[in-house]
Amino acid sequence: MSYQEKKTAVTVILGVILLVAYCLFILPQYQLGVNSEDLKFWASSILTFIGISIIVNIIIQIGFHISLAISIAINERTGNEDHINKKIKLEMVEDERDHIIELKSLRFGYYFAGAGLLISLFSLVLGYPAAIMLNILLLTFMIGSIIEGIVQYYYYRKNS
Amino acid sequence: MSIQIKVNNNVRKFRFFSNEMTQAELAEQVGVSRQTIISIESGKYLPSLELSFRIAELFKVSISEIFSYEVLTD
Numbered sequence: 205m206s207y208q209e210k211k212t213a214v215t216v217i218l219g220v221i222l223l224v225a226y227c228l229f230i231l232p233q234y235q236l237g238v239n240s241e242d243l244k245f246w247a248s249s250i251l252t253f254i255g256i257s258i259i260v261n262i263i264i265q266i267g268f269h270i271s272l273a274i275s276i277a278i279n280e281r282t283g284n285e286d287h288i289n290k291k292i293k294l295e296m297v298e299d300e301r302d303h304i305i306e307l308k309s310l311r312f313g314y315y316f317a318g319a320g321l322l323i324s325l326f327s328l329v330l331g332y333p334a335a336i337m338l339n340i341l342l343l344t345f346m347i348g349s350i351i352e353g354i355v356q357y358y359y360y361r362k363n364s
Numbered sequence: 365m366s367i368q369i370k371v372n373n374n375v376r377k378f379r380f381f382s383n384e385m386t387q388a389e390l391a392e393q394v395g396v397s398r399q400t401i402i403s404i405e406s407g408k409y410l411p412s413l414e415l416s417f418r419i420a421e422l423f424k425v426s427i428s429e430i431f432s433y434e435v436l437t438d
Binding site: 302 | 412415
């Protein structure tokens with residue numbers, strides 16, 4: 205499995221974990237009877253969650269990079285830093301094929317996010333509270349991102 | 365009716381005749397990943413014109429010696 209495939213797989217798993225975490229956060233809020241019209245609460249919750257997601261993502265990517273360096277050092281059986289850095293650079297190189305795969309998979313993510321926007325607008329038309337609309341938007345964006353990762357992984361496996 | 369073509373390549377052959385250059389070495393010299401070279405050699409990925417020229421330049425041959433095509437007929 206290449207570096208890009210591993211990175212994509214980790215991103216998908218992380219996306220699923222964050223989605224589950226968010227669902228575990230919002231369900232009790234509804235059960236506790238938080239006012240659905242309290243948009244300030246929902247907006248601040250979503251912003252906090254996005255902030256946490258970004259921080260977790262950065263930490264995971266750094267951890268992933270370190271584990272890659274360690275695995276290369278172990279496989280090559282060398283402590284030569286230049287050699288390890290060169291190998292890491294070679295493993296991590298992003299080229300035209302990566303960009304094409306990224307664009308193809310991004311399209312699927314956008315389809316899903318676009319559908320989510322329509323569904324959220326329909327929810328307003330049907331008289332649901334604005335908090336539901338916000339949550340539908342966020343959830344479809346998150347699921348769209350997971351689908352994007354799965355499609356990306358599929359293309360990497362298909363083309364290798 | 366559009367013309368259907370199949371693109372073939374001799375990258376593997378040219379690698380072999382360049383002191384059995386490895387896929388990783390070729391990838392490094394043309395600035396792509398090893399996976400991209402694997403995909404090109406197996407015919408699963410068609411490289412851009414720029415990358416094709418870079419590969420041809422590396423082997424000091426014309427692009428048509430590395431990449432060729434055949435027209436598919438029904």
